[in-house]
Amino acid sequence: MDSLTLAISSLSIPIVTYASTLLDDPFSYIIIVALLLMFFEPRWEKRIKVVFVIAVALMLSIGIKEIAKVPRPCDLGFPSKVACPTDYSFPSNHAAIAFALMLAFINKPTFPIYLAFALFVAFSRVYLGVHTIDDVLAGLVIAPIAYQTVEIVWRKKR
Amino acid sequence: MEKKTIGREIGRQLLHALVGIFLILFLAFFGRERLVILLSATLLVGMLMINWKMLGSRVPVADWFQKRFERDATRFPGYGSAWYVVGALMLAIFLHDISQISAGIFILAVGDAASTLVGMHGSYKLPYNKHKTIEGSLAFILFSLPAYAFIGWIAIPLAVAAAIAESIPLPYDDNVVIPAVCVVFFLLV
Secondary structure: OOHHHHHHHOOOOHHHHHHHHHHHOHHHHHHHHHHHHHHHOOOHHHHHHHHHHHHHHHHHHHHHHHHHOOOOHHHHOOOOOOOOOOOOOOOOHHHHHHHHHHHOOOOOOOHHHHHHHHHHHHHHHHHHOOOOHHHHHHHHHHHHHHHHHHHHHHHHHO | OOHHHHHHHHHHHHHHHHHHHHHHHHHHHHOHHHHHHHHHHHHHHHHHHHHHHHOOOOOHHHHHHHHHHOOOOOOOOOHHHHHHHHHHHHHHHHOOOHHHHHHHHHHHHHHHHHHHHHHOOOOOEEOOEEEEEHHHHHHHHHHHHHHHHHHHHHHHHHHHHHHHHHHOOOOOOHHHHHHHHHHHHHHHO
């Protein structure tokens, strides 16, 4: 386990724990992502495109998880602040989704908000003890590939 | 190609190779963990700069860099550089062996740069890609071979595989195709 992952996961700040636990729940996470998408993006076409980018990022992430089969830090005996998820660790689906959402707004003034959200999501996964730094930063690689893939299909469709 | 464009392309490819060599040295001295942090931080700061540039703001460092090194026809400012960092980050995150990461970065940095520099003076077009030349692909393989110093003889099939992937007209940037080939290659070998 890398030293940064250990340092972040050993922190304990009640408000961060509350927010991280909220994001950990898939249902509330989807609601928050949907709200962030609907609130700042008025065009339906762009909203649909972003949903596709997120879906591709998620598929890539799940596919890599099944190939890499990396156990979660909490499966290796490291303490976690929530119940240890049953799937593999690398890469983080939460981070891949958050970075994909962020990237879709790179040409918008609201980009820093999405960047801050993505960074907090990435931090929260490590903080909760369910992912390592590598797992969450893999989202930074997956998101641009997912975005580019959707761009290619989108351009062909038009 | 115009003289000015050729000059800028040479500068661009030299920088491409030098950044890769810097990353290999950084990896050797500070380790994989710090390289991942450096590349991630660079990518995030770079994305913020791209965002500012796309919104019409002036970013002195990015403007200077864009004027001297960037190609004229890019989809957004910093396009090639952003993919380069994504590619290097892919190698650093998906591979854990320092020798494999170094070999991947070397091929991405030196092989790709040599391929472009030699390829733009080449005259034999590839039958399946009219934008690339046989000379360019051969230069890619030849200049990737010093990766032998990191991974031994498997540098030869890796260089050939990466050169083939680089020559195929894919809708993805070379800077991400080459690392992806390296990652898959090391997973299979």
